[in-house]
Amino acid sequence: MTLSHTVAVIGGGPAGLMAAEVLSASGVQVHVYDAMPSVGRKFLLAGRGGLNLTHSEPFDVFMTRFGERRAQLEPMLARFGPQQVREWAAGLGIETFVGTSGRVFPTDMKAAPLLRAWLHRLRAAGVQFHMRHRWLGNASPGAASLRFATPTGEAIVKADAVVLALGGASWARLGSDGAWAPWLQERGIDVAPLLPANCGFDGAGWSEHFASRFAGQPFKSVAISFTDSQGRRFARKGEFVATATGIEGSLIYAASAFLRDEIAAHGSATLLLDLLPDRSAEQVLAAVKHPRGARSLSSHLKSRLGLEGIKAGVLHEALSREAMQEPAQLAATIKAVPLRLVATRPVDEAISTAGGVRFEALDERLMASAVPGVFVAGEMLDWEAPTGGYLLTASMASGAAAARSAIKQLGL
Numbered sequence: 001m002t003l004s005h006t007v008a009v010i011g012g013g014p015a016g017l018m019a020a021e022v023l024s025a026s027g028v029q030v031h032v033y034d035a036m037p038s039v040g041r042k043f044l045l046a047g048r049g050g051l052n053l054t055h056s057e058p059f060d061v062f063m064t065r066f067g068e069r070r071a072q073l074e075p076m077l078a079r080f081g082p083q084q085v086r087e088w089a090a091g092l093g094i095e096t097f098v099g100t101s102g103r104v105f106p107t108d109m110k111a112a113p114l115l116r117a118w119l120h121r122l123r124a125a126g127v128q129f130h131m132r133h134r135w136l137g138n139a140s141p142g143a144a145s146l147r148f149a150t151p152t153g154e155a156i157v158k159a160d161a162v163v164l165a166l167g168g169a170s171w172a173r174l175g176s177d178g179a180w181a182p183w184l185q186e187r188g189i190d191v192a193p194l195l196p197a198n199c200g201f202d203g204a205g206w207s208e209h210f211a212s213r214f215a216g217q218p219f220k221s222v223a224i225s226f227t228d229s230q231g232r233r234f235a236r237k238g239e240f241v242a243t244a245t246g247i248e249g250s251l252i253y254a255a256s257a258f259l260r261d262e263i264a265a266h267g268s269a270t271l272l273l274d275l276l277p278d279r280s281a282e283q284v285l286a287a288v289k290h291p292r293g294a295r296s297l298s299s300h301l302k303s304r305l306g307l308e309g310i311k312a313g314v315l316h317e318a319l320s321r322e323a324m325q326e327p328a329q330l331a332a333t334i335k336a337v338p339l340r341l342v343a344t345r346p347v348d349e350a351i352s353t354a355g356g357v358r359f360e361a362l363d364e365r366l367m368a369s370a371v372p373g374v375f376v377a378g379e380m381l382d383w384e385a386p387t388g389g390y391l392l393t394a395s396m397a398s399g400a401a402a403a404r405s406a407i408k409q410l411g412l
Contacts, residue, residue, distance in 0.1 A: 015402075202341070
């Protein structure tokens with residue numbers, strides 16, 4: 001069969017690979033270009049501790065995780081959402097299961113077998129891969145002529161349409177460095193600043209003693225709450241980790257958008273840490289007030305409330321020695337330790353990126369209004385979501401949507 005159209009997919013992450021899959025099924029010649037020696041590097045690293053493909057919660061609940069960009073993402077996810085991700089994996093011979101948290105994983109928890117099966121199917125469908133090809137922008141105003149830096153020098157590539165899926169700006173060593181933003185801005189495509197999402201924070205004010213003793217240790221079975229200056233409130237149970245300079249981990253990542261935006265607007269954000277979320281304030285106060293006899297306060301708190309280690313340590317960070325002896329103040333602080341944060345960790349350390357190509361710079365087909373024939377997908381787009389399978393599912397859904405739009409643009 002003679003293939004009459006050529007589409008270039010720039011970026012070999014989940015969004016780009018899904019675009020390549022949809023495109024190849026339509027009968028076009030697909031070329032995937034990536035600056036790294038191999039594709040899917042961030043995908044593989046993300047799956048090191050167990051590849052979280054998607055989430056099993058009801059679709060309406062699933063969609064609430066995308067915040068202000070729900071309206072733009074919902075049509076894509078309605079066509080390729082959590083159930084379709086599981087069916088797609090099964091088609092590659094990868095069975096999945098739902099964990100206790102509702103998250104969906106491959107039965108072997110690994111990313112590598114899925115990626116291998118996916119690449120095998122793409123190559124069998126005729127998709128061609130070009131590694132160590134760093135996109136330098138287009139040599140002409142439209143999509144027709146692409147410039148790449150390659151090991152043998154600069155190359156010019158012709159294409160009838162282009163899907164950009166270059167990722168955000170986190171984990172640059174794996175290929176997503178945000179270097180595409182200036183080129184798009186120069187061509188009149190509006191790009192929101194790339195910011196850390198699902199990230200850690202600095203500024204908890206740890207003493208040298210606390211940092212040296214507890215950095216890297218988790219706060220388990222706790223809850224955090226935060227109300228921003230606009231009255232929006234976040235509250236959730238879970239766990240997170242103390243770092244030498246602040247805090248990070250799944251519970252903090254879930255609140256990171258609120259905390260990041262508050263810091264940007266006001267210079268700091270103070271969250272409240274509940275060390276005993278399963279006990280009421282009254283129960284905690286009663287336990288603190290209980291006569292302790294000859295026992296030390298630390299022994300008393302450990303015996304009556306199970307407070308020891310990092311949880312006891314953070315109380316000493318928040319309260320003076322005198323305040324620790326005041327039952328009402330101690331009990332109140334156990335239920336609400338204030339942690340003042342002043343900065344996000346650098347974007348390159350973040351799990352994902354907020355910001356990117358604004359949907360307002362694209363038409364309803366994800367094509368750049370200023371550069372016809374160029375479609376944008378994945379984390380390059382201006383949206384964010386928490387961890388839990390939402391990032392991967394939406395990246396793949398947008399890759400499929402961009403591919404369908406490119407096919408329609410080519411009249412196929």
